[in-house]
Amino acid sequence: MFPVIADCLRRRAQGAKPRPLDREVLARLRTEQLSAILRQTPNMMLANACNALVLLAALWSTPQHDAVLLWAIVVVTIAGFIYFRKRRRAPGYRSGPHRSAVMSKAIVYALALSLCWAVVPLLFFTDATPGAQLLISCLCAGMLCGGAFALASMPHAAVAFTTPIFIASAITLVQSGGPDYLLITAVLVVYTLVLLRGVFSYAEHMKTCLLQQMESERRARTDALTSLPNRVWFQETVDTEFSRVSRENKFFALICVDLDDFKLVNDRLGHAAGDALLVQVAQRMKSVVRPTDLVARLGGDEFAIVVTSLRVPDDAIGVARRLTQCFEAPFSLGSEEIFCGASLGVAIAPRDGDHPHTLSRNADIALYRAKQNGGLFCVFEPRHDAVAREERALEHDLRRALQLDQFSLAFQPMLEICSGDIKGCEALLRWTHPTRGPTPPTIFIPIAERSGLIHDLGLWVIEEACRAAARFPQHIRIAVNVSAVQLRDPKFAERALRILATAGVSPSRLGMEITETALLSDDQATDCSIRKLASSGVEISLDDFGTGYSSLSYLRKLPLHKIKIDRSFVKDVPTQRDCEAITRGLIRMAADLGIRCVAEGVENVQQLECLRWNGCHEAQGYFIGKPINAEDFESFLARWNPRNIAA
Numbered sequence: 312m313f314p315v316i317a318d319c320l321r322r323r324a325q326g327a328k329p330r331p332l333d334r335e336v337l338a339r340l341r342t343e344q345l346s347a348i349l350r351q352t353p354n355m356m357l358a359n360a361c362n363a364l365v366l367l368a369a370l371w372s373t374p375q376h377d378a379v380l381l382w383a384i385v386v387v388t389i390a391g392f393i394y395f396r397k398r399r400r401a402p403g404y405r406s407g408p409h410r411s412a413v414m415s416k417a418i419v420y421a422l423a424l425s426l427c428w429a430v431v432p433l434l435f436f437t438d439a440t441p442g443a444q445l446l447i448s449c450l451c452a453g454m455l456c457g458g459a460f461a462l463a464s465m466p467h468a469a470v471a472f473t474t475p476i477f478i479a480s481a482i483t484l485v486q487s488g489g490p491d492y493l494l495i496t497a498v499l500v501v502y503t504l505v506l507l508r509g510v511f512s513y514a515e516h517m518k519t520c521l522l523q524q525m526e527s528e529r530r531a532r533t534d535a536l537t538s539l540p541n542r543v544w545f546q547e548t549v550d551t552e553f554s555r556v557s558r559e560n561k562f563f564a565l566i567c568v569d570l571d572d573f574k575l576v577n578d579r580l581g582h583a584a585g586d587a588l589l590v591q592v593a594q595r596m597k598s599v600v601r602p603t604d605l606v607a608r609l610g611g612d613e614f615a616i617v618v619t620s621l622r623v624p625d626d627a628i629g630v631a632r633r634l635t636q637c638f639e640a641p642f643s644l645g646s647e648e649i650f651c652g653a654s655l656g657v658a659i660a661p662r663d664g665d666h667p668h669t670l671s672r673n674a675d676i677a678l679y680r681a682k683q684n685g686g687l688f689c690v691f692e693p694r695h696d697a698v699a700r701e702e703r704a705l706e707h708d709l710r711r712a713l714q715l716d717q718f719s720l721a722f723q724p725m726l727e728i729c730s731g732d733i734k735g736c737e738a739l740l741r742w743t744h745p746t747r748g749p750t751p752p753t754i755f756i757p758i759a760e761r762s763g764l765i766h767d768l769g770l771w772v773i774e775e776a777c778r779a780a781a782r783f784p785q786h787i788r789i790a791v792n793v794s795a796v797q798l799r800d801p802k803f804a805e806r807a808l809r810i811l812a813t814a815g816v817s818p819s820r821l822g823m824e825i826t827e828t829a830l831l832s833d834d835q836a837t838d839c840s841i842r843k844l845a846s847s848g849v850e851i852s853l854d855d856f857g858t859g860y861s862s863l864s865y866l867r868k869l870p871l872h873k874i875k876i877d878r879s880f881v882k883d884v885p886t887q888r889d890c891e892a893i894t895r896g897l898i899r900m901a902a903d904l905g906i907r908c909v910a911e912g913v914e915n916v917q918q919l920e921c922l923r924w925n926g927c928h929e930a931q932g933y934f935i936g937k938p939i940n941a942e943d944f945e946s947f948l949a950r951w952n953p954r955n956i957a958a
Contacts, residue, residue, distance in 0.1 A: 336525065341414055343521055344514075347464035348417060349397055355461045356394040359424060360387050362450050366431065369446050375435055382434075386427045393420050414465065421462060421472040428454050429479035436483045448495070451480050452502070459506040463513040470507065477503045534608040536586055537593035545607035548617050549667045555620075556661055564618040564627035564659045566634065567674040568596070569682070571652040573612035576644075578835060584644045588651060591642050599633040615674075624659045631657050631688040654681040655688035663691045706762050708744060709755060713767055718742050720775050721938035722789070724947065725909065726930045728923050731953025735788035735822065737931065738776045739938050740768075760796045769797045773807050776821065777814035779941045784948060790822035790852060798825065799836045804843040818848035824875065826854050838869075845870035852909065856897065866904055874901055876927070878912025885917040895925045902926065919956065 363386040370379045428451060436447050455476050462469035477499065484496040532544035540548070552563045570592065577585040589612065596606050596614065605617040618630050634655060641648040656678025664670030673691045676699045681689035712718060722736040744750045759765040776789045783789070797803050811818055823844060845851050852873035853866075866874070876897055883890040898908045910922045913932030922930055935956070936947060 336522070339525065340518060340521055343517070344464045345413055345417065347517075348462060348468065351461040352397045353394060355457070356390040356397075358457055359390040359454075362454065363387055363390075366435075366446065366450060369443055370435060370439070373439070373443075375438065378434060382427065382430060386424070389420075389423055389427065393424075414468075417465065418468045418471050421458070421468040422475070425458070425472040425475040429475035432480050432483035437487065448480075451476055452499075455480075455503065456506065459510050463510045464517055466511050466514045469510040473503060473506065537590055537608050539593050539597075539614075540605055540607040542607070542609050545605065545609065545615055545617070546667065548605045548607075549670070552617060552619060553660065553665075553667060562621040562624050562627075562659055562662070564616075564621060564624075564630065564657055565670050565674045566616040566618065566627070566631060566688075567656040567658075567671075567678040568614040568616065568634065569654050569678055570612040571654060571682075573651070576649065576651065580644060580647060580649075584647070587644050588642055588649070592638075592651070592653075595637040596634060599637050600630060604630075621659070624662055627657055627659055628690065631655050631690075635687050654678055656681055656691065657688060658691040702758055705750075705755060706758050706764070709759055709762070709764050709768075712742060712744075713764065713771065717745070718768070718771065719940065720772065720779065721940060722779065722944040723931060723938040724936040724944070724951075725790075726935045726956065728919070728927055728930055731956050733936075733948060733951050734786065734929070735790060736944065737790045737792075737824070737938075738772065738779070740772055740792070741938075756794070760794055763796075765794050765796050766800060766803075769794060769803075770806060770810065773810050773821075774814070777810055777816045779944075780816045780820050781814060782941065782945065785820075787948070788820050788822055788850060790824050790850070792854070793823045793825050795826070795837070798840045801836050801839070804840045804847075807844065807849075808847055818844075819850070822850035822852055822873075824852045824854040841869055845872075855911075866901070866906065871906055873907045873909055873929075875909045875911050875931075878932075881910045881912045881918055881922070881932075882914070884921045891921065891925070894922070894927075898926050916956075 363383040367376075367379050367383040370376060373379075431447055432451055436444055439447060455473055458472040458476075459469050462472055480499055481496055484492045484499065532541060532547075533539070534541045549565065555561065556563060570588075573585065573588070576588055589608070592614070593606065593608065596616065600606060600616060600618070603619050605619075607615050607617070609615055616630070616634070618627055621627060635653065638651060638653050641650050656674045656676065658664060658670050658674035658677055660670050663673045677689045677691040679699070681687060719741045721739045721741050723739060724733045725735045725737065726732075727734045740752055740756075742750045742752075742755055756765070759768050772791050776791050780787070780789050807821075807823075808818065811821060825841070841851060850872045851870060852875055853869075853871050854875045855877045856874040874897070876894055880890045880894050880897075884894050885891075894910075901908045907928040909929040909931060910918075910927050911931050913919050913922070913930045913934045915934055918932075919930055919934060939947065
């Protein structure tokens with residue numbers, strides 16, 4: 312519909328003949344035409360009745376009074392019928408699907424009234440007195456003008472109303488003879504032509520204004536980049552579907568779509584490439600849904616699909632599968648080809664929500680679950696809502712915990728294997744919930760990252776680690792874990808170094824452990840933060856190396872000081888040849904690159920001896936020491952003797 316509107320406006324501006332209007336545009340135009348006429352209907356019918364009564368009064372004492380009375384009754388009856396039909400319609404009436412039939416009725420009513428007034432000059436003018444003739448001429452001219460004005464929005468109705476009156480008046484004047492009547496006839500012809508010209512000009516102007524209004528509405532309801540419906544249009548569609556559900560007892564689905572790692576495209580290839588990707592994504596999704604379904608862009612890389620008129624709820628799963636499959640082929644961005652997946656959350660109305668807000672919230676919950684499961688799609692289940700409420704409660708408690716200082720640090724020692732000395736420790740965040748008790752970081756850290764609390768929480772960890780470092784011996788280095796979300800903050804490195812300076816702790820006594828997932832984004836902000844910290848003397852360690860998304864390119868590109876071999880390899884080093892081979896290879900490769908190795912999860916002397924034999928530099932685990940608070944760690948250091956570790 313909307314391209315037709317734009318084409319019509321462009322052709323009108325250029326003076327070219329516009330193309331035929333789209334069916335929906337034409338229906339909207341007819342609705343506006345009818346609404347304009349209906350607004351004038353009460354005044355028109357009142358004028359007809361009053362004029363009929365005036366003529367009846369003027370000719371009552373003449374021999375024609377019986378004919379005039381009958382004529383007046385017909386006119387008042389028709390006018391009253393039309394008036395009361397209009398009154399039965401609700402205020403602000405918008406015509407329904409049978410607009411053509413309604414317009415035909417409007418033309419018939421206009422013609423019926425016109426024929427009634429056309430009878431007046433033919434029957435009553437010739438035998439009337441000069442005064443009555445003047446009145447008849449005035450009434451016909453007034454009805455001619457008033458009818459054309461009232462029906463100007465619908466030219467066919469205006470022509471149907473004015474033509475019989477004009478013809479009858481012209482015939483009467485010509486038959487009356489005399490130069491005066493001929494001059495009046497000429498004036499009548501000119502007058503009628505001017506009226507009809509004005510009618511068609513007004514109708515054309517109304518059409519142009521309506522097209523411009525619909526184009527403005529389109530812009531307000533359409534996303535400028537992808538030409539998809541925007542959030543306004545999407546919300547209107549959801550409201551409409553809920554109304555249909557209550558009437559027709561059918562289902563419809565809401566599918567929320569979020570692109571995976573879209574930020575990487577913007578960071579690596581630029582925003583122009585990101586925009587091109589969004590346009591291609593929009594086209595692909597539209598190509599796999601039905602014409603009756605709505606694909607909308609809500610903002611950024613967030614899309615939503617309204618799947619209408621489902622026979623059974625499970626039909627939505629087929630749509631979700633087609634949507635995920637449309638992301639399997641690469642996207643072409645100029646000279647680049649990239650793969651971009653998407654996560655989908657599906658909620659079905661009214662099963663998963665009988666209100667737009669509830670349905671959207673549940674679709675978002677399902678989308679979050681899909682992301683947690685590594686992508687593809689997830690259909691909302693009631694248990695998801697319970698989990699979401701639990702997480703919202705935890706998020707609230709996290710905010711309170713920061714204010715009430717409910718967090719603490721535990722310090723796990725790190726052993727230098729060759730000397731047997733404790734050279735550092737890892738600061739581990741602990742939270743004792745007031746009612747839940749000790750809550751593992753694996754539960755609250757993802758919530759902190761998603762809510763943005765990780766920024767304040769991470770800085771608090773660095774501050775506490777610096778306070779502890781000021782108490783510990785100078786040779787003890789404290790390592791803290793840093794989230795990928797923190798590293799993407801352009802101000803993170805500056806704030807961390809400012810904390811060190813305020814605490815009077817040398818940057819060389821602070822280590823930061825980052826996971827490989829933090830490096831997956833490969834964005835400029837993360838790289839800049841790591842390099843700024845490393846150049847200031849902060850020790851950078853790559854945590855859990857050898858699992859997940861390991862890439863040797865990290866060892867070459869980044870200023871790493873240590874890699875930490877994951878406990879899954881260390882556990883089986885003494886007994887599994889493949890684990891020993893992998894561990895030995897990692898240690899030797901790191902040594903050649905000038906990077907130290909730390910083995911995690913050392914729990915017995917056999918593991919430690921195997922690591923020592925293969926040249927590992929440091930070890931960490933329960934065999935060396937469990938995580939303990941700052942006071943106990945100081946006591947641990949005071950009691951420590953290298954002989955504690957069997958050689």
